[in-house]
Amino acid sequence: MFWDQELETLPRPALEKLQLKRLQDTVRRVSQNVPFYQQQFAALGIKPDGIKSLDDVRRLPFTTGVDLRATYPDGLLAMTRDHSVRLHTSSGTTGKPKALFFSAKDVDNAAELIARSLVMTGITRQDVFQNMMSYGLFTGGLVMHYGAEKVGCLVIPAGPGTSDRQLMLMQDFRTTAIHILPSYALYFAGFLEQKGIDPRKDLALRKAFVGAEPHTEETRKRIEEAFGIDVYNSYGLTEMNGPGVAFECEHKAGLHLWEDNYILEIIDPITCEPVPDGQTGELILTTLKREAMPILRYRTRDITSIIPEPCKCGRTHCRLNRITGRSDDMLIVRGVNIFPQQIERVLMSMPQVGRNYVIILEGLDDMTVKVELSAVGFDGQVEHLTALQSQLVEKLRAELLVKPKVDLLPPGSLPVAEGKAKRVVDKRSI
Amino acid sequence: MSSLNLVAVFVENKPGQTARVTKTLADAGVNIDWVTIANSGGFGVMKFLVDKCDLAVRSIKAEGLMVSLLEVLAVEVDNQPGALQSVAALLARNSINLDNCSGFVVNNRAILVIEAHELAQARTVLQKEGLRLLTQGEMVKL
Numbered sequence: 001m002f003w004d005q006e007l008e009t010l011p012r013p014a015l016e017k018l019q020l021k022r023l024q025d026t027v028r029r030v031s032q033n034v035p036f037y038q039q040q041f042a043a044l045g046i047k048p049d050g051i052k053s054l055d056d057v058r059r060l061p062f063t064t065g066v067d068l069r070a071t072y073p074d075g076l077l078a079m080t081r082d083h084s085v086r087l088h089t090s091s092g093t094t095g096k097p098k099a100l101f102f103s104a105k106d107v108d109n110a111a112e113l114i115a116r117s118l119v120m121t122g123i124t125r126q127d128v129f130q131n132m133m134s135y136g137l138f139t140g141g142l143v144m145h146y147g148a149e150k151v152g153c154l155v156i157p158a159g160p161g162t163s164d165r166q167l168m169l170m171q172d173f174r175t176t177a178i179h180i181l182p183s184y185a186l187y188f189a190g191f192l193e194q195k196g197i198d199p200r201k202d203l204a205l206r207k208a209f210v211g212a213e214p215h216t217e218e219t220r221k222r223i224e225e226a227f228g229i230d231v232y233n234s235y236g237l238t239e240m241n242g243p244g245v246a247f248e249c250e251h252k253a254g255l256h257l258w259e260d261n262y263i264l265e266i267i268d269p270i271t272c273e274p275v276p277d278g279q280t281g282e283l284i285l286t287t288l289k290r291e292a293m294p295i296l297r298y299r300t301r302d303i304t305s306i307i308p309e310p311c312k313c314g315r316t317h318c319r320l321n322r323i324t325g326r327s328d329d330m331l332i333v334r335g336v337n338i339f340p341q342q343i344e345r346v347l348m349s350m351p352q353v354g355r356n357y358v359i360i361l362e363g364l365d366d367m368t369v370k371v372e373l374s375a376v377g378f379d380g381q382v383e384h385l386t387a388l389q390s391q392l393v394e395k396l397r398a399e400l401l402v403k404p405k406v407d408l409l410p411p412g413s414l415p416v417a418e419g420k421a422k423r424v425v426d427k428r429s430i
Numbered sequence: 431m432s433s434l435n436l437v438a439v440f441v442e443n444k445p446g447q448t449a450r451v452t453k454t455l456a457d458a459g460v461n462i463d464w465v466t467i468a469n470s471g472g473f474g475v476m477k478f479l480v481d482k483c484d485l486a487v488r489s490i491k492a493e494g495l496m497v498s499l500l501e502v503l504a505v506e507v508d509n510q511p512g513a514l515q516s517v518a519a520l521l522a523r524n525s526i527n528l529d530n531c532s533g534f535v536v537n538n539r540a541i542l543v544i545e546a547h548e549l550a551q552a553r554t555v556l557q558k559e560g561l562r563l564l565t566q567g568e569m570v571k572l
Contacts, residue, residue, distance in 0.1 A: 194494070370472075373440065373496065378438075378440045378496050378498050379438075379498050379500070380436065380438030380475070380477070380498040380499065380500030381438075381500065381529065381545070382468055382470055382475050382530070383529055385440075385470065385473065385475070386470055389470075389471075407471070407472035407473070408472065408473050409442055409472070409473065410440050410441060410442065410473075410495060410496040411496060412494050413442055
């Protein structure tokens, strides 16, 4: 199923021609209107006319999160503010957030990309789409909402949390698709279990779109099994519109990145040199169609790789592997680099482990992984619990090369976040 | 059936947990006949012998706690020196490992509560030896 078959299956030469034209246009516009890029171009001796091939993108300067914060509040606007119709910000955990402006065309275009993404998984206007992401400054709510409306779904702007109300809406309006944080999906599965609701029988759900948090294949499988539905991975970031940057098709084999809207590069984050296709590195994105606030070579900090083979679905837009982590999330414990996703993968592969966990770093360099048990995790025997505990310690040690402490907890004892889950608590005194 | 079920509850090892579980049982009108609590680091497991098993499980579940039924054996032995030893030796001869064991004397009757992985085998061995295994009903009426 296609939303825009022509563009989605555009042969590579035509797609690349379109990218080059849009890149040239973008570079010209920022060189005329954005002081930040004017200064950078002057320092690097870049002239818009000098962009003659797609490879020339590598001559352009990087844009970082720090740049976006430094230019707050007006950001990198390429049009006066009165052309903007919407403001989103990225979560400012420290200091000022990053402000992102959308013109009316940008809002519509972001919705267009979502429409493509949803339709390629089989969503139609018959679907009832419950959007369980936070509305407001966070892009996950509104951007997805507009896209699902564009498809013609009945969209329920439920927002996150208040599980009782979510369930009521699902039952009363026969919700068929949800957009949800993976951590909340796991929590919600437990909530249904406790209410005695069997989603396969009692609900009309058939698809879930999960994103906004890096998560593992094991977590996807858990959600699919708990609800009896298909789960699709959605990738986006506020700086690039939010959701709809890259999305899985029906084959669930990597995320198609909409290349008529973005140029992607994968680089070595240290040397900043491109890595060969298929090799892991940091994802760099350049917007090609953004009107109010184009961004060149944004350092996403997200670690992924390109899948070079064409997809069975016929789309020509390149696929990315699941994001294995945001380089900002990387932990260094006793000198070893650790991504929280490595821990999640181990935990979620064990049926006795439940759906919530937290990684605590404290003392000099001690790591404790607190995990909730699943419904099958407790049979009354202490011996089985201590065996599970040692098994987890051993599996984690083999995966991480650091030996953590493992605490087993009853379901529901760890806090549940309304927004993105807080999986790491760093209380180290060093 | 000559076996009995304990209600096992998995809790965090922190103050207030025993009070919480026992209040739940009290509110449901469940009487506790026997209890053991074991801690292992960050967690603890409470095991109860109660008069109303199903009600106990239901009310503990409703409280949002993790609960499971655990099948054990209760063996009546003579209240005299060597009684425990004879049971232990019998199980040992049959290569049955005791996971957990506790015992008490009431009204001059000595009772051993036995947890073993090879529970069915343990039951056969004990019965063959002519030892009396108590049922749930007998245990709560001791």
